[in-house]
Each structure stands twice: as C-alpha cells, then as structure tokens.
Amino acid sequence: MTSSADTTAPGATPRTGTGSAPISGSGHGTAPSAAATDPAGPAVPGSVTAAVHAAGGMADGLLLPWPDVDGEPFWQYALRGELRVQACADCGLRRFPPRPCCPHCHSFDSRWQPTSGRGRIWSVVVAHPPLLPAYAERAPYPVAVVELDEDPRIRMAGTLTPSVRRPDAPWNAVAPGRLRIGAAVQVVFQTVAPGVAVPRWALCASQGNSQGTGQGTGQTGNPS
Template structure:
C-alpha cells in the first residue's frame, strides 16, 4: 500500500496595512515599535487605526524597551495550520511589556517547563523565510537577533 504525501503549504503571512506598516518596518530593522495615541497617550498593540480610550485617529510610534515578562503560555501539540506541523510542539507566550501592552509570540530558546508567571523575557526577531520579520520571545539570558 502506498501512502500519499502532501506538500506542506506555506505558513500564513501577515499582511501589513497602512496603519501597521511602521510596525512591520520596525521589525525588519530589529526594533519593536509600539503605537501610542497622540491625543491621550494610551499605548496599544497590535497597531490599529483608532484609540480605544479616546477614539482619536492620531497616533505616533515609540520604540519598545525589548523587555517582557510572562503573563501566560500554552503549548501547541496540534497545528492550527498545516504549515506548523513540523514545529510541534511549540510554546506560545502572552507577555507583558513594561510599556503597558501585551504581545503574543512563540518562545524560541526554551521549553515551557522553564517558564513561570513573571519570568523575564526579551523580544527577539526572526525572518519567516518569506522576507518578513516576526517578533519572537526568548528568555532573558537567551539570544535570537
């Protein structure tokens, strides 16, 4: 009996918009940029056109410190998309940034058993193989830049 092997599809890629383009350009330079409301100063992440606090469309960008701490995590044992099946299991972390926002990204340099709530992390940067840089999380002593 022969088994058919199916080709692994490409990973889904983010599609930058007018509102998120500075974010993606910053990642390409190895910098995490965060959007800040130019009216009330509220930080927001992921970039979007409207401030959820004062409803202003005015925004500017600030460079994040690059530091983070674990808020929560999950270990994926089943891929949400077939392109990720070769990476199983992988850890996805929700991290608090000192700027007052959270980011969700894959943990790259450790297993989930090395995590705890509040564990220090750093933002890393990883080319997705399609010419786009994505944020990842690494332990405070790790390296991924």
C-alpha cells in the same frame, strides 16, 4: 491617519535591538499612506505588504503576517529590529494591535513609540496537533503571551527561543518545563521571508532567579 510616511522598507534586517530611527521623517514613525497597504489595490514596492504579496502570503507552509494600513509601520519597524507600539499623539495612550482611532480620546493622530523590547510572560500554552501541516511538523511547541515592561496592558503573542543569540531557533527549542508566569523575556526578530520579520521572545539570563508576578514592573537583567 492624518499624516503619511515613507513606506520604503530599509535594506538591512537587524536581528535584535530597539534602534532609534523613525520610519518617517517626522520623528514619530507615523503611519504610511492608505495606498501603501490598501487590500483593494496594489501594495507599494518596498512595503512589508508587498513582500508578503510576493511570497504568496506563506513561507515554508507557515502563514505570514498580513499588514493593513494601520499595522504596516509595526512590521516595518520589526524588519529593522525595533519593537514599537502605536500611541495616541494627543493623550499618549499606547494601544495594540494598531488601529486608526484612540479608544480613550478618539483622536486620529498617532505616533510609534520605541520600547525596550523587554517583557514578562503573562500566559503560555503548548501547541499540539491537530494543526496545519507545517505547524504540526514543529509541534509540540510553546507559545507565550507577553506583557511589555513599559505598559503591561500591551500584550503580544509569539514563539520562544532560549537566547537572543538564536532568533532562528526551532519553535520547540525551549522546554515547556522551563517556562513560568512572570519569567523575563526579551524580543528578538526572525526573518521568515525576504522583507518580512516577526518578533519572538527570548528567555533572559535572570529569569531563572526572578520572582516575577506576571506584572511588567520595569527593566530586566541582561539577556543571554
């Protein structure tokens, strides 16, 4: 990346919402310096990578995300309760997962754009054993691939929760029979280890009556 940012993770950990303050002082949430997440060297104190290292890469038998240089800002914003995606600073193309170069114009300049955190279920599976022991204890549970309303080409996977008020709900709290392609969801964030939060997807109040097509077509109703 061509610019650096403060890699100190904020102290507060909001559960939901999109927020507005950038990680860096540039207004764009540019990526931290390579030293922040270089796997060959020590992680910078306060970074999400440092928190993952401190936890040994696992929490309660579950694998934690392992940020690289390009992905560290995504997880810092998640810790603040924000869902942001990387976008090219030259042509504006959004991309996920994060990477150093724009696949369209090949620019190395990027920024982190806020999103509404709303999307629609593009695909869903139900996980069953055989799984790693900690995952098997939670099975069966649904996992969704969600396309974002702002850009349906951006898709993210995650577990589901029945309400934005329950970011820590068990993974099997949503019955698979309630899920369908096109159902409206809203991102929430679950703290899974000190200094580490992951996005999950909460069903929206309007999803039962929505006639979703699997295409992210805009704003949804207020989530419950």
